[in-house]
Amino acid sequence: MVDAALIDVRLPDGSTKQLPTGSSAADLAAAIGSRLAKAAVAAVVNQRETDLHSPLSSGDQVAIVTAESDAGRHVLRHSTAHVLAQAVLQLFPGAKFTVGPAIEDGFYYDFELPGGRTFTEEDLAAIGTRMGEIVAADQPFTRLEMSPQDALALFADQPYKCEIIQRVTSGTADADDAGEVAGGDTVSVYRNSDTFVDLCRGPHVPSTGRLPHFALMKVAGAHWRSNEKGPTLQRIYGTAWESKAALNEHLVRLEEAEKRDHRRLAVEMDLLSFPSELGGGLAVWHPKGAIVRKLMEDYSRERHQNGGYQFVYTPHLANSHLFETSGHLDFYKDGMYPPMEMDNGTYYPKPMNCPMHCLIYRDRQRSYRELPLRLFELGTVYRYERAGTLHGLLRIRGFTQDDSHIFCTQEQLADEIGSLLGFVLSVLRRFGFDDFTYKLSTRNPGKSIGTDDMWDKATSALRTALEKLGVQYSIGEGDAAFYGPKIDIDVRDAIGRKWQLSTIQADFQLPERFGLEYVGADNQRHRPIMLHRALFGSVERFFGVLLEHYGGSFPTWLAPVQVRILPVTSAHEGHATSLVERLVNEGFRVDTAVADEQLGKRIRAAKMERIPYVLVVGDDDVASDTVGVNPRGGEVQRDTPFASFLDRLRADVREASGR
């Protein structure tokens, strides 16, 4: 006998809870506990996200979404975007609002202001203040569902909202629209007040009073529906969190990231520069940056040498025929530097090294016994990146790839990719990265060449390698290069940011286009498969990422200056110089600073330069061949025998470099 006044709902832990008929998810949360009720922002009922106050039915599977979960923050941010929109519409009569989704760490909302007005910093402050008032007013988020016709009438003076409604009704909605509506023949809207209502699928927090921990971050231009030719809108970025502490933590993280900005550190540490006389996106390396880069490259060469690679060199320019053969001129002409007309031909700076490596392969007949043939080059390429996209070392026009092309047989493919993955990870680990994520990118039919069969084989070889490695990976549908599928490896840095670095790409197309062959054991001609792969990706970009990862404090094996020796007074300068010599003879990078400034000041200068070891030598040290060791981030140790310090230094370098 079922009590009609009660319903049973199922909870995530498998238990059931009995509630009065007509109870909402909010009532359920309250019935479970007051802490949960306080943290609840939305609910998942039968796998569908919904508002906290939507009524439950018997048999529903219900999970409460709390503010400190990823899903909960997403709801907070999306709701805060509505508060932002309300504030802007109030403060800027005639403003049109478009879309305002939650994004990683925050949200944005795009507007069109009357007369092409733009937001200023002062506007941002005023908008923030008005948002605070809306939060204080604790307006409810009330969901309403209506027909598209009624919705069009409701948003009659909001052309962007009408466009979204029309697109959804006509069945041409895309991912941009999906967050905005309920789907089907019903349009859902959320009303906050008599004057503010926004098109939205939801869910939302119960009321604006739940949203006090927000901050507006910046204003930017953006295009309607991401279309470069569409209207330019004014975008406001903001962030919102479940607590004051979480918001502050986020702001501190941003500050930390700013301190680590590689462009700032590169100037501060005198590593490299971008002279405007050179042109945008082109860097020159100063001695201190160059030494670090050389060490990185040396390490790379050593690993490749031991990994069965053969080194090659190729020129920076090539006749246009080469890039016609490779297909680059068909697919990436816009991204290539413009051509030079010379003698009887047209020449282009190379955007990639692979065509030239194909020519090396094709120079003579190859036997299956030579495969896999692994060619390696630190090859400098030039790509015409659009002016607005350049960004320090991370997006640059002239850069050097640690580029390898591996020619192998179909049968060798899966194994080769497998061992490549291991090789890539082991090299990255030496640079302090140990948190990786993997993405398998698949074919984009409109932007690729080759047969389905080729693509299927290559894709499954990559997938097999990932599965053998036993790692989680995501699929980038349609993200592949035009010539084949790929695996991209992202690393997470010291402060948790993700960077895309390494890539392994299968290529059935270039061997075809260049007519590459090998003679098999069967004495027949076969077509090899080619793998493109880069570990650093671009040496410049990798250097920039490393600089941010280490915050400028390079590990000892990479530090431009590893040891600075400071004589306490001029009387100890001779001794300091002899220690420099002893360490230089051991292959270390060491210098000294004469005693014409006070010791404290010289120590401070060395610390600011992030030198791993500062050695102080005075009377006692001269007498007994000891040093005072002041290590970066450690405790000062007086009277350390020089020989012990030398051991420590050697161990430090060996450990950090993995050699």
Added chain:
RNA sequence: GCCCGAGUGGCUCAGUGGUAGAGCAACGCACUCGUAAUGCGUAGGUCGCGGGUUCGAUUCCCGCCUCGGGCUCCA
């Protein structure tokens, strides 16, 4: 490429319709010092570039360049 913002000594920044200032860095002198800033002094800028308005522009206007934040793009 598009939208917004910014360009003042090597760096960080102040300032004004009447041809510019601070701190740090550099250099010089004195101090010779035991673990994150000794004192005094000197030098250094055609105020991003070009044009216009003005008796006079670093300042106001226009164009360009470079940089920054986004959009788009990223083989």
